[in-house]
Amino acid sequence: MSKPSKSPWVIHYDASSCNGCDIEVLSALTPGFDLERFGVINTGDPKHADVFLVTGGVNTQNISVIQQIYDQMLEPKVVIACGACACSGGVFHSCYNLIGGVDKAIPVDVYVPGCAVHPTQLIDGFIKGLEILDKKAALMSSKKKNKQISQSSGVQAIPSPEAAEHKENSLNQETPVQKEETKRGA
Amino acid sequence: MTVKQNYHSIDVSQILTTAQKEKDEGRRCIQICCTTTDDGIDVMYSYRDFNGFSGVENFVVHGLSKGDEIPSIQEFFPSQFPFENEAHDLFGINVTNMKLDFEGNFYKLGEDAPMTVISTEQLKRKERAKKIAAAMKAKQQKQNAQQSPVAKKETSSPTQQSPGTNNKSSSEKKGE
Amino acid sequence: MGKRSVIPFGPQHPVLPEPVHLDLAVEDEKVVKAIPQIGFIHRGLEKLTETHDYQNYVYVAERICGICSFGHSLGYCETIEQMMDVDVPMRAQKIRVMLHEISRIQSHLLWLGLTADAFGFESLFMHVWRLRENVLDIFEMTTGGRVILSINKVGGLVRDISDDVLSQVESKLVSLKDEYQQIEKTFLSNSSVKSRTVGVGVISHDQAENLGMVGPFARASHVNNDVRCLGIGGYRLLSDFVPILDTTGDCYGRIRVRCKEVVQSIDIALEMIRSLSSGSVSVDVKGPIPDGAQAVNLLEQPRGECFYYSLGNGTQYLERMRMRTPSSENLAGMVAALQGCDLADVNMIILTIDPCISCTER
Numbered sequence: 001m002s003k004p005s006k007s008p009w010v011i012h013y014d015a016s017s018c019n020g021c022d023i024e025v026l027s028a029l030t031p032g033f034d035l036e037r038f039g040v041i042n043t044g045d046p047k048h049a050d051v052f053l054v055t056g057g058v059n060t061q062n063i064s065v066i067q068q069i070y071d072q073m074l075e076p077k078v079v080i081a082c083g084a085c086a087c088s089g090g091v092f093h094s095c096y097n098l099i100g101g102v103d104k105a106i107p108v109d110v111y112v113p114g115c116a117v118h119p120t121q122l123i124d125g126f127i128k129g130l131e132i133l134d135k136k137a138a139l140m141s142s143k144k145k146n147k148q149i150s151q152s153s154g155v156q157a158i159p160s161p162e163a164a165e166h167k168e169n170s171l172n173q174e175t176p177v178q179k180e181e182t183k184r185g186a
Numbered sequence: 187m188t189v190k191q192n193y194h195s196i197d198v199s200q201i202l203t204t205a206q207k208e209k210d211e212g213r214r215c216i217q218i219c220c221t222t223t224d225d226g227i228d229v230m231y232s233y234r235d236f237n238g239f240s241g242v243e244n245f246v247v248h249g250l251s252k253g254d255e256i257p258s259i260q261e262f263f264p265s266q267f268p269f270e271n272e273a274h275d276l277f278g279i280n281v282t283n284m285k286l287d288f289e290g291n292f293y294k295l296g297e298d299a300p301m302t303v304i305s306t307e308q309l310k311r312k313e314r315a316k317k318i319a320a321a322m323k324a325k326q327q328k329q330n331a332q333q334s335p336v337a338k339k340e341t342s343s344p345t346q347q348s349p350g351t352n353n354k355s356s357s358e359k360k361g362e
Numbered sequence: 363m364g365k366r367s368v369i370p371f372g373p374q375h376p377v378l379p380e381p382v383h384l385d386l387a388v389e390d391e392k393v394v395k396a397i398p399q400i401g402f403i404h405r406g407l408e409k410l411t412e413t414h415d416y417q418n419y420v421y422v423a424e425r426i427c428g429i430c431s432f433g434h435s436l437g438y439c440e441t442i443e444q445m446m447d448v449d450v451p452m453r454a455q456k457i458r459v460m461l462h463e464i465s466r467i468q469s470h471l472l473w474l475g476l477t478a479d480a481f482g483f484e485s486l487f488m489h490v491w492r493l494r495e496n497v498l499d500i501f502e503m504t505t506g507g508r509v510i511l512s513i514n515k516v517g518g519l520v521r522d523i524s525d526d527v528l529s530q531v532e533s534k535l536v537s538l539k540d541e542y543q544q545i546e547k548t549f550l551s552n553s554s555v556k557s558r559t560v561g562v563g564v565i566s567h568d569q570a571e572n573l574g575m576v577g578p579f580a581r582a583s584h585v586n587n588d589v590r591c592l593g594i595g596g597y598r599l600l601s602d603f604v605p606i607l608d609t610t611g612d613c614y615g616r617i618r619v620r621c622k623e624v625v626q627s628i629d630i631a632l633e634m635i636r637s638l639s640s641g642s643v644s645v646d647v648k649g650p651i652p653d654g655a656q657a658v659n660l661l662e663q664p665r666g667e668c669f670y671y672s673l674g675n676g677t678q679y680l681e682r683m684r685m686r687t688p689s690s691e692n693l694a695g696m697v698a699a700l701q702g703c704d705l706a707d708v709n710m711i712i713l714t715i716d717p718c719i720s721c722t723e724r
Contacts, residue, residue, distance in 0.1 A: 020428025
């Protein structure tokens with residue numbers, strides 16, 4: 001079965017970032033740290049992207065832009081908030097024009113702190129994001145399979161007790177906003 | 187070397203004539219800045235020459251309020267449009283006859299004229315500083331009055347040292 | 363006459379790392395008018411002087427923009443030092459100039475890479491950014507940070523840099539210069555680069571002066587406005603500084619000015635390292651700012667002249683801190699350069715202005 005984590009395409013949007021995290025995101029994609037060797041491509045089209053990298057906090061003008069890009073992306077998708085401002089507003093959290101971190105606009109899957117975020121931290125957070133992406137993809141395809149079975153036989157599929165237990169466990173793990181924090185490593 | 191700078195107070199009616207004069211003398215407007223002070227909003231226009239440098243000339247209009255009108259200088263200096271629109275959005279100053287007018291949508295803000303809102307902590311600090319300064323001045327005047335004319339010759343003038351004069355590096359030598 | 367339509371450009375666009383929205387009124391393929399819409403990055407950080415005292419505000423000032431970060435912390439500290447009449451030690455001034463010039467190298471290399479990407483030369487973009495990693499390594503070994511350095515404070519530097527590290531920096535700069543000169547040749551003599559940039563987005567000398575343009579954007583139209591010539595702060599210690607000017611006023615001229623400035627900055631940084639003498643790197647600055655004290659400061663950042671103004675009110679907190687960044691001054695020039703250009707050249711022209719929207723909006 002093909003996994004989206006094999007070659008995830010990324011769309012990057014600068015919400016209200018000072019640019020520090022943006023240039024570190026680009027540094028992660030260029031020869032210094034080279035995410036491209038894992039098949040990661042920076043695309044400008046939300047419909048081509050699997051991972052949404054957002055830098056900077058949210059203000060009244062860009063909240064709708066972030067939501068529009070998120071809505072246009074196709075499932076399964078993962079949102080990674082890069083940098084302290086995207087996580088919670090950073091040093092600007094008390095500014096009059098800042099609403100807060102990216103989670104005020106869209107559900108976030110991975111928070112990567114740092115000011116500016118270091119490319120190695122970003123790669124760490126990215127890999128955690130890819131694990132979540134695979135889980136979402138597996139859940140989607142199992143839902144699709146169940147739907148196909150029930151449509152073809154006209155009978156609602158009754159899963160075996162073991163299958164039912166597994167599904168319940170994976171549903172409990174897969175909460176709508178799965179938050180994982182990557183602590184800054186030594 | 188510190189930057190050579192001069193400050194002049196002007197009236198709202200002199201804004202356009204000053205801009206015309208500075209342009210004729212070969213200077214350009216490098217920025218417009220608003221400040222919320224205790225006596226109202228100050229608007230500062232800064233000018234600098236094209237070739238060579240004789241200093242930054244700053245012309246300040248004092249004591250405006252939110253909603254007051256000032257004329258635009260975009261006909262002389264088109265590059266000032268961001269600062270005039272900012273003055274409107276952040277301070278509530280109405281700038282008339284703008285060539286490029288965003289009509290309040292330069293920054294789409296959640297609140298109106300946010301830079302005119304001073305927090306209570308800042309106001310309290312300023313009150314406290316003023317009280318301390320007034321008390322020190324009164325103490326100084328009392329000391330001066332108590333000193334006799336003869337004693338005044340012997341003691342050096344105990345003027346209040348500005349904080350800056352204590353900060354010179356003792357290891358600093360000229361011509362290094 | 364062709365039909366006129368309005369094409370929205372941005373705020374999310376693959377060529378621009380930052381969000382800016384332009385409404386391009388086009389007739390067939392020619393842009394007739396361009397109206398910018400900014401405000402996506404406005405945070406309102408000038409108001410943070412109420413919550414951060416003047417010593418702590420340097421950490422906010424350096425986060426106005428990640429690319430011009432060191433420049434903003436330097437300009438802010440120099441303004442407060444002027445206001446409080448502080449004499450910064452010579453060693454600190456020279457190290458500040460050295461780091462600022464290395465910051466200029468980093469900014470220009472970043473810009474050169476993005477420009478190469480904008481006209482489709484992706485391998486050149488990757489090579490330039492590979493070179494740029496060497497500069498970020500210099501920052502990491504001297505200050506500990508790659509992008510936000512946090513080494514300036516009011517009164518000098520937070521910590522000294524040892525002679526050992528400085529000699530490593532010197533050898534890195536020398537090898538960078540050799541590698542860079544090969545890349546510079548590609549930028550300046552490659553026919554595909556020239557065909558995309560020569561004669562595009564032309565601004566004449568008179569137009570540049572009337573529009574108040576600053577930085578390499580204006581120097582490509584032969585306007586000499588380099589603040590480093592004025593000898594403010596540590597820049598008075600330079601032995602011989604001649605600004606780089608070009609006469610063409612088009613995108614190619616702007617690329618040429620920035621390419622040459624990289625080499626000039628490497629030379630200035632080497633001059634500062636080689637002329638360093640021992641001494642302290644900071645003085646203690648204490649006490650509140652006198653009521654009514656004000657100061658104006660100018661600094662030549664990678665994008666042009668930056669203006670700083672501060673006003674004290676007798677407390678430890680500034681009454682006002684104003685930073686007028688070069689990109690705000692260049693917005694009028696950008697609108698003028700876009701008029702009459704081809705739709706396909708819009709990316710190229712916007713990038714050659716080197717816009718730093720986070721600086722403009724603060």
